[in-house]
Amino acid sequence: MEMLRVDNIVKQYAGHTALDNVSIQTKKGEIFGLLGPNGAGKTSLIRIINQITGPDSGQIFLEGREIKRSDIEFIGYLPEERGLYKKMKVRDQVMYFARLKGLTKTEAKKRLEYWFEKFEITSWFDKKVEELSKGMAQKIQFIITVLHDPKLLILDEPFSGFDPINTELIKREILALKEKGTSIMLSTHNMNSVEEICDSIALINKSKLIVEGGLKEVKSQYRSHTYAVQFKGMMFGFANALFADFSLEHSEQIDDDTAVAHVKLLKENKLNDLLKTVMPVVEIESVHEIMPTMNDIFIQAVTEDSGESIKQEGGEDE
Amino acid sequence: MSKIGLIINREYTSRVKKKSFIVLTILVPILIGAVGFAAIWIGMKEQKHFKVLVSDPDDICGGKIFVGQDEHPPATFYFTPDDLGPDLFDTEEYKDYDVYVGVGKNTITNKTIKAIHRDEPNLNTQKYISNKLEMRLEEYFAIDQGVSLTTYRKIKQSFKFVLQDIEDIDGENDSDRKAKAQAVGFAFSILIFVFLMVYAGQVMRGVLEEKTSRVVEIVVSSVKPFELMMGKIIAIGLVGLTQFLIWIVLIIVILLGVQAFFLADMDPAAIQAMTETQMGTELTGNAVGNDNEIAALIFEQIQWPVLLTLFVIYFLGGYLLYGSIFAIVGSASDSETDTQQLIIPVMIPLMFVYFISFSILGNPDGPAAVWGSQIPFSSPIIMLQRVAAGTVNGVEVAISVVLLIGTFIFTTYLAAKVYRVGILMYGKKASWKEIFKWLKH
Known part of the structure; x- marks a missing residue:
């Protein structure tokens, strides 16, 4: 079931295009990773979804119908640049934001107490924000984002500035919200967390969408058909057997007669062909495919895209 | 909400x-x-009674000054026929007097009354002393010139220049x-x-x-x-x-x-005197009646x-x-x-x-x-x-x-x-x- 659909969004600022015909789609109950280098246009897109700014053209659909102003009550947004009113007491502050999201006073109070008890921070109620540490303030910001029980949660760099313990806590909460059926859009540079929690991703570079899909499909799309082969025997003989059909990318001696080789299949060759080639010369112990990490995919996709755009720009000059 | x-x-x-x-x-x-409190408090504090010694060798005042029926005058006048001058006034003999005023024939000619004080009298007291002396000297001057006091005072009145807008000729908006x-x-x-x-x-x-x-x-x-x-x-x-x-x-x-x-315990005369003093300092007006104008x-x-x-x-x-x-x-x-x-x-x-x-x-x-x-x-x-x-x-x-x-x-x-x-x-x-x-x- 579709949660959010972004159709052909274009946004231009004086002198540059922030989003160039970007379309993405997220499913209900999934964690969607919105990736891209700094300045790619992620925050611009997030602000448009949150109706903080409007697009020059294109449409946004929430649960299949075009988004309207009142829908912001169904969205929880944790911006990358976030802060709180320094002089305001924690309790008043959370109540204020909850009520701005349309909760009644009683409902807001009930949920505030639930979250504060859950995080065991009820002693902070009467503290002013300026008395809190950065990590403490970020917990409050997280509570403010989720207090009104949004259907769609948009988190822009949610882990930046958190220590590892709090990062784990927030990660756990994000997964718990997903279990409850909340759809989550996560913008982050932390590729490890993308691997850990995202179901699908979109990669934006220089205002354009360059990669989109489920995490598994994207990984499969970017697989390099490289296998790690562990064997007993001589590395020299193994390498010689490969000829021009395979490429030895990396090798490592584990002990006197055991080694691991990373072999990339070239041309139309399959794993079976590789095994047939090397089985006569060494004794194979194990074989597994080396899948690209999100980090590899990110770097590869962005570099290739930037390379192409540089080429295109060069071509135009000629 | x-x-x-x-x-x-x-x-x-x-x-x-x-x-x-x-x-x-x-x-x-x-x-x-x-500030209001201080102004009134200072005003009250300076309500000291002044003894004014009038040195009158030419006997112009005749040893008396008309002071009216003021129950609490800010000053009392005393007379001496001796021509004291500032130096003698500064001696032990006259230390009980606060203000020394020298009056003589040349006072009438120069139209200037010189007064020397120890503690400076406040504006209200100054106005009281100068008014009473001026009135007494006017009496002497009028008689000396052979006119009645009433005639003299009529002549003395200055002309008032009233500027009026043609659009507002009834004069309400001068x-x-x-x-x-x-x-x-x-x-x-x-x-x-x-x-x-x-x-x-x-x-x-x-x-x-x-x-x-x-x-x-x-x-x-x-x-x-x-x-x-x-x-x-x-x-x-x-x-x-x-x-x-x-x-x-x-x-x-x-x-x-x-x-x-402050004002509950004070008699109306003192209040009026004080109001006059305060108004006097605020405005450049010189005649009694300014306070009414401001109040109006x-x-x-x-x-x-x-x-x-x-x-x-x-x-x-x-x-x-x-x-x-x-x-x-x-x-x-x-x-x-x-x-x-x-x-x-x-x-x-x-x-x-x-x-x-x-x-x-x-x-x-x-x-x-x-x-x-x-x-x-x-x-x-x-x-x-x-x-x-x-x-x-x-x-x-x-x-x-x-x-x-x-x-x-x-x-x-x-x-x-x-x-x-x-x-x-x-x-x-x-x-x-x-x-x-x-x-x-």
Whole structure:
């Protein structure tokens, strides 16, 4: 079931295009990773979804119908640049934001107490924000984002500035919200967390969408058909057997007669062909495919895209 | 409560609960009360009885001065036929006397009475001594010249020059009274100027604070930027009105309290003497009767309900106008230092208007005053002077108010456009050129 659909969004600022015909789609109950280098246009897109700014053209659909102003009550947004009113007491502050999201006073109070008890921070109620540490303030910001029980949660760099313990806590909460059926859009540079929690991703570079899909499909799309082969025997003989059909990318001696080789299949060759080639010369112990990490995919996709755009720009000059 | 209501509520309560607001709101009336208290207290303290020794070798006064039926005269006169001079007066023999006055034939010729004092008598006592002596010398002079005292006093009366406007020939609006009434309006001008600076400045700092603390993006994900900006501007305006209202009430209460505390035990003559003294120091008038004129001005000629209503209207209008411009500056800046540069083009005209408000004193019908009271950027500061002076009609005021309202709607519209772009531009200060570009978005 579709949660959010972004159709052909274009946004231009004086002198540059922030989003160039970007379309993405997220499913209900999934964690969607919105990736891209700094300045790619992620925050611009997030602000448009949150109706903080409007697009020059294109449409946004929430649960299949075009988004309207009142829908912001169904969205929880944790911006990358976030802060709180320094002089305001924690309790008043959370109540204020909850009520701005349309909760009644009683409902807001009930949920505030639930979250504060859950995080065991009820002693902070009467503290002013300026008395809190950065990590403490970020917990409050997280509570403010989720207090009104949004259907769609948009988190822009949610882990930046958190220590590892709090990062784990927030990660756990994000997964718990997903279990409850909340759809989550996560913008982050932390590729490890993308691997850990995202179901699908979109990669934006220089205002354009360059990669989109489920995490598994994207990984499969970017697989390099490289296998790690562990064997007993001589590395020299193994390498010689490969000829021009395979490429030895990396090798490592584990002990006197055991080694691991990373072999990339070239041309139309399959794993079976590789095994047939090397089985006569060494004794194979194990074989597994080396899948690209999100980090590899990110770097590869962005570099290739930037390379192409540089080429295109060069071509135009000629 | 609507979202803008929630914003107004937060912005308003967070400000009126601030210590600085409470201190300032209570302290100002107390200070004004304290000044009034001190003035009366000093006045009372100086009510020392003076012994005046009149050295009269030519026997001009004949050893007596008519003092009337004053039960508590501030001074008593004593006479000596010896020609003392300052040196002898300074000896042990005359140490009981506070003031020495030398009177002789040449006093009549020179029309100058010289008095030497130890402790300086207050203005009231000075006036008493000089009045009584002058009257006695006039008697002598009239008889010496062979005219009756009544004739002499008739001749002595000076001519009064009365300037009248052809439009107002019945004389109700003479220029002298107008100037004095305008001075009351001037006080309101200055008050509006100060309020505009303080509260428009608060709008600017409030916007900047939300931007630098990065809370603004969280807020505008729940409310429209326009709602946030208007909520803030309205709330701060209400804070200003609250402060003004509290001041008015407290000042009245404190002044009444001071009056009741001090004046209850005093006899009416002393009160009158004191009032004369105070009025005498405030105005350049030299004859008894000035106090009545001022009292009439303040209590009868100034239309307080009109003036106070217009004060509120012009304060709100001017505040919304300048508040929205200050909001532009706050949203386009990234630090307090940035605002100082961006605010210069706004402050120069405002300071210019401030100086104009001084230059039109005494000339509430001049071109500067007439134009200044219509142009929306200056009318909140200038118009009240003309209203107090009574030189404008309702139509002029209505035009000026409509112009002001129209202009602040326009500046608010512009501010909203700049604000929604500016508040999310982190880490850079925009120039006025860029701000104009944002308007085209």
